[in-house]
Amino acid sequence: MHNMHEVPEFYTGSPIDAADLRYRDQFLDQLWETLQSKHVLLTAPRRTGKTSVMDHLRTLPRDSYSVIYENVQDLAHPADFFAALLSRFYDEHPKIFRDTLGTSWGLITKTLGRIEEFSFSEFKIALRENDPDWKANWKRHGAKFLEQIRHHNTAVLLIVDELPDMILNLGAEDKNLLREFLAWFRAQRQDPQPKHDKVRWLVGGSVNLSGTLDAMQMVDLINDFEDVSLPVLRDEDVKDFVRSMLSGRDVQFDDNVPERFLEHLGRPIPLFMQMVTQDLYRHWKRYKLRLTANDVDVAFDDLVISNAARDKLQHYYSRIARYYELPQRTAAHCLLSQLSLSRNGLNRNRLFQEFERILNEEGLDTPAHRRKQQFNQLLRDLENDFYVSEITVNHYDFASGILKAWWKKYYA
Ligand SMILES: Nc1ncnc2c1ncn2[C@@H]1O[C@H](COP(=O)(O)OP(=O)(O)O)[C@@H](O)[C@H]1O
Numbered sequence: 001m002h003n004m005h006e007v008p009e010f011y012t013g014s015p016i017d018a019a020d021l022r023y024r025d026q027f028l029d030q031l032w033e034t035l036q037s038k039h040v041l042l043t044a045p046r047r048t049g050k051t052s053v054m055d056h057l058r059t060l061p062r063d064s065y066s067v068i069y070e071n072v073q074d075l076a077h078p079a080d081f082f083a084a085l086l087s088r089f090y091d092e093h094p095k096i097f098r099d100t101l102g103t104s105w106g107l108i109t110k111t112l113g114r115i116e117e118f119s120f121s122e123f124k125i126a127l128r129e130n131d132p133d134w135k136a137n138w139k140r141h142g143a144k145f146l147e148q149i150r151h152h153n154t155a156v157l158l159i160v161d162e163l164p165d166m167i168l169n170l171g172a173e174d175k176n177l178l179r180e181f182l183a184w185f186r187a188q189r190q191d192p193q194p195k196h197d198k199v200r201w202l203v204g205g206s207v208n209l210s211g212t213l214d215a216m217q218m219v220d221l222i223n224d225f226e227d228v229s230l231p232v233l234r235d236e237d238v239k240d241f242v243r244s245m246l247s248g249r250d251v252q253f254d255d256n257v258p259e260r261f262l263e264h265l266g267r268p269i270p271l272f273m274q275m276v277t278q279d280l281y282r283h284w285k286r287y288k289l290r291l292t293a294n295d296v297d298v299a300f301d302d303l304v305i306s307n308a309a310r311d312k313l314q315h316y317y318s319r320i321a322r323y324y325e326l327p328q329r330t331a332a333h334c335l336l337s338q339l340s341l342s343r344n345g346l347n348r349n350r351l352f353q354e355f356e357r358i359l360n361e362e363g364l365d366t367p368a369h370r371r372k373q374q375f376n377q378l379l380r381d382l383e384n385d386f387y388v389s390e391i392t393v394n395h396y397d398f399a400s401g402i403l404k405a406w407w408k409k410y411y412a
């Protein structure tokens with residue numbers, strides 16, 4: 001048995017416990033510092049470690065913040081947004097909740113008065129029962145919620161995970177309501193100014209919010225956030241991870257194993273880093289043979305066809321359908337297929353030719369300058385979303401070796 005206190009377990013999907021979170025110390029410092037004077041928008045692709053960082057903020061808060069975390073991925077209305085935040089607040093900080101909200105806010109006092117203890121979901125129901133017009137009254141309740149927090153003596157950090165998804169849901173149902181919500185939310189973030197406010201927002205998501213709102217001409221409604229992107233793990237971190245997770249479990253391996261691992265991984269998607277390392281460990285446990293670079297090759301090949309990885313990889317394919325507009329959507333799938341077939345990637349001109357071919361095939365007679373714009377935007381989105389990276393000047397390839405192998409196998 002390895003020492004459970006020194007070597008973290010493998011995490012293959014769930015957020016990492018604060019005590020086990022590594023390679024994020026500097027980023028956490030930076031984030032807390034930014035939060036002193038700003039509201040933050042944290043973006044990074046899925047499975048890269050956003051929620052883990054948010055959990056750390058929540059579990060080990062600094063500067064005497066009370067922290068509330070809520071994932072709003074499935075919500076589609078501002079009223080649900082506030083009901084969820086309020087219920088979470090009640091659930092996580094019952095004492096502060098009573099002190100700040102329960103004393104001079106009729107609705108809450110009434111809700112709390114009804115039963116002594118209730119669960120998160122019961123509270124949510126009770127809240128609505130006390131105001132049958134809860135849905136229509138979201139602005140009033142939202143404003144009251146923030147006002148009450150502002151009367152409290154310590155600051156409250158509201159972490160809203162996957163807000164871009166809620167925005168997409170809301171936009172699909174009611175564009176005007178979305179605009180109204182974003183404008184109202186923005187006004188709340190401006191007055192008082194963040195540095196004089198007890199309320200602090202940290203909003204996170206896997207989707208490039210600016211891109212989404214840009215298409216709907218609403219990007220000015222979020223541009224006051226401080227844009228922070230989750231740093232990509234460094235080569236050193238990846239090698240340290242492999243080394244320490246294996247040595248910590250008394251696994252023997254050749255010196256070149258971490259380096260070979262890094263070559264296959266490409267731009268590190270932390271989830272895949274965990275899965276392959278775990279696979280190597282299992283291999284060792286089974287055969288008790290010193291691990292070699294060849295075992296690493298096999299472990300990466302195996303991952304691509306494993307059941308465990310299928311859903312996670314499938315997500316990268318499906319998200320294009322969900323978040324990319326036409327004609328970029330079709331083009332993205334085609335360009336990625338072309339790239340997956342290439343040995344070492346393709347240059348920008350070649351990709352642009354391919355892009356034009358797709359537009360023609362689709363029967364689109366987009367003017368030349370607009371084509372160029374759309375192409376540039378597409379390439380930028382694919383880069384931001386971790387699909388491709390510019391390996392050398394004007395030369396592109398898949399960012400992740402795993403994704404490339406998988407794409408080639410199933411979609412090319
Ligand atoms: N700092 C880290 N070190 C190692 N693995 C990580 C780290 N952060 C995230 N992971 C891996 O990524 C997975 C997803 O993490 P999560 O925080 O849920 O990402 P996101 O919220 O961006 O989808 C985890 O289960 C773990 O495998």
Ligand SMILES: [Mg+2]
Nearest residue numbers: 050051052161
């Ligand atoms: Mg997450």
